[in-house]
Each structure stands twice: as structure tokens, then as C-alpha cells.
Amino acid sequence: MQDSALLVGPGWDKPQVVDLEVLRHAIRSERKLRIEYRDQKGERSTRVIWPIAIAFFESTRLVVAWCELRRDFRSFRADRIEAGDSLDERYPRPRALLEKEWLDTLLPESVSVER
Structure with a gap:
């Protein structure tokens, strides 16, 4: 263990109402999810999203999803x-394709074309 390059930072200390298992299940089963979301200004909205990934950062967890309201990919703080x-309705496109489309929005064109 002393030779390990793995370092562990402080634990997660933000309350999270929705259990990660609900989010993971929606991702694995490619099901739409209806969420109640509060933005950074404190304004609430109801969204139907197609969650494709959960990103873990030191101080934040993000749910990456296609947002039907915005008709675009969005990241939602968990x-x-x-x-x-979880809704009974499945995504209209496979999650793998959605992930590729999302990554293509993040990467410079020269990198995404080579993929």
C-alpha cells in the first residue's frame, strides 16, 4: 500500500435525495427519468432526461443526460x-450512440473525427 499511487480524498458530504441506484438502473435499462431539479439560482424545474453516465468528482457528482426540455445534452448535479x-419509456436511441454523440460535443473536431 505504501508504494501505491492511489490517493483518496475527503468523502462525499453533500446530501443526495435520489439514490444512485435509481440513476444507475435508468442508465443500465436505457429508461427515461423524470426529475425535479433545482438549478444554481434555486429555481425548480421538471425535466425528462435520458441519463447516460454518472461522473464522480471530488466535490460533485454529475448525471450526464439528454434533456428533452433543452433538446441537448446537459449535466445535472446529483x-x-x-x-x-424511472419511466417505462426507453430512449429512442441506444445509450452507446448517445455517449458517442455527447463525447463528440466535448472533443475538438480533429480528435472526434479520428475516433
């Missing part, structure tokens, strides 16, 4: 999701 209900 601690700002106040409620989440």
Missing part, C-alpha cells in the same frame, strides 16, 4: 436532483 422517477 445533489440538486430533488426527486427522480
Whole structure:
């Protein structure tokens, strides 16, 4: 252990209403999710999202998803999701394709074309 390059930072200390298992299940089963979300200004909205990934950072967890309201990919802070209900409706496209589309929005064109 002393030779390990793995360092562990402080634990997660933000309350999270929606259990990660609900989010993971929606991702694995490619099901839409209805969420109640509070943005950084404190304004609430109801969204139907197609969650494709959960990103873990030292102080934040993000849910990457296609947002039907915005018709675009969005990242939602997990601690700002106040409620989440898995819907019976599946994504219209496979999650792998959605992930590729999302990554293509993040990478410079020269890198994404080579993929």
C-alpha cells in the first residue's frame, strides 16, 4: 500500500435525495427519468432526461443526460436532483450512440473525427 499511487480524498458530504441506484438502473435499462431539479439560482424545474453516465468528482457528482426540455445534452448535479422517477419509456436511441454523440460535443473536431 505504501508504494501505491492511489490517493483518496475527503468523502462525499453533500446530501443526495435520489439514490444512485435509481440513476444507475435508468442508465443500465436505457429508461427515461423524470426529475425535479433545482438549478444554481434555486429555481425548480421538471425535466425528462435520458441519463447516460454518472461522473464522480471530488466535490460533485454529475448525471450526464439528454434533456428533452433543452433538446441537448446537459449535466445535472446529483445533489440538486430533488426527486427522480424511472419511466417505462426507453430512449429512442441506444445509450452507446448517445455517449458517442455527447463525447463528440466535448472533443475538438480533429480528435472526434479520428475516433
